[in-house]
Amino acid sequence: MIRKFGRWEPKIDGNAIIDDSAIIMGNVVMGRAYVFPHALIRADEYAVIIGNDVSIMDKAFIEAHRNVVIGEGSIVSHGAIIHGGNIGKNVLIGVGAIVLEASIGDNSIVASGSVVKDDFDDDSFIAGIPAKKIRSIEEKDIKYIEEAKEEIKRKAKWLKEK
Numbered sequence: 001m002i003r004k005f006g007r008w009e010p011k012i013d014g015n016a017i018i019d020d021s022a023i024i025m026g027n028v029v030m031g032r033a034y035v036f037p038h039a040l041i042r043a044d045e046y047a048v049i050i051g052n053d054v055s056i057m058d059k060a061f062i063e064a065h066r067n068v069v070i071g072e073g074s075i076v077s078h079g080a081i082i083h084g085g086n087i088g089k090n091v092l093i094g095v096g097a098i099v100l101e102a103s104i105g106d107n108s109i110v111a112s113g114s115v116v117k118d119d120f121d122d123d124s125f126i127a128g129i130p131a132k133k134i135r136s137i138e139e140k141d142i143k144y145i146e147e148a149k150e151e152i153k154r155k156a157k158w159l160k161e162k
Contacts, residue, residue: 001025006044013052017156022056027064031072034156036060043068051089055152066101075148077112088122092145107137109145 002010002018005026015032018024022035027043031052035041039056041048043064050056051072060076062068066084074091076082084101087093091104094112104110105122116131123137 005042008044017159019159030054034152034159036156036159046084053149053153055149055156057152071106073149075145075152085116090142090145092148107142107145109137109141 001023002012003025008027010024010028012030013032016030018035019037021037022039024041027047028041029047030050033050033054033056035056036058038058039060041056041062046064046067048062048064048068050070053073054070055075057076057078059079062082064084068082068084070087071089071091073089074087076093077095079096080093081098085099086103088104088106088108090107092109093099094110094114096112097110097114099116102116103119105120105124107122108120108124108126110116110131111127114127114131115129116126120126120133124133125135125137125141127134
């Protein structure tokens, strides 16, 4: 469901694939993205800006408590929460991870269940409560993200088949 929220109405690329059960409301600007069942993206005075080839998985929640920018090719996994902040390009936010007004650099991974309250540079593998940089991203991590993105694109096509 795409709906107005306050004085704001979402602006969504015509090639975005959005499940009927997802809710996108308010000051949201979305490129060619994939939004899976029961995801919620909500913004009013602040904005949520989502780049091309971003995947918002089942039951993810994104709220613009502060501006939120999600860079091209990033994945917000199942049940993840983003409450303000900037997510770089090709970032994987793991299952159930929480990002609270933090910035995460390009080509990074946030491990499942982590709580991110601080900013992290590019190429960081981030984990824990509170999250810390565990190590730098390796070639195998980049390969994992690329494989996940390809599988998600394949599954997103199923959303179009109604």
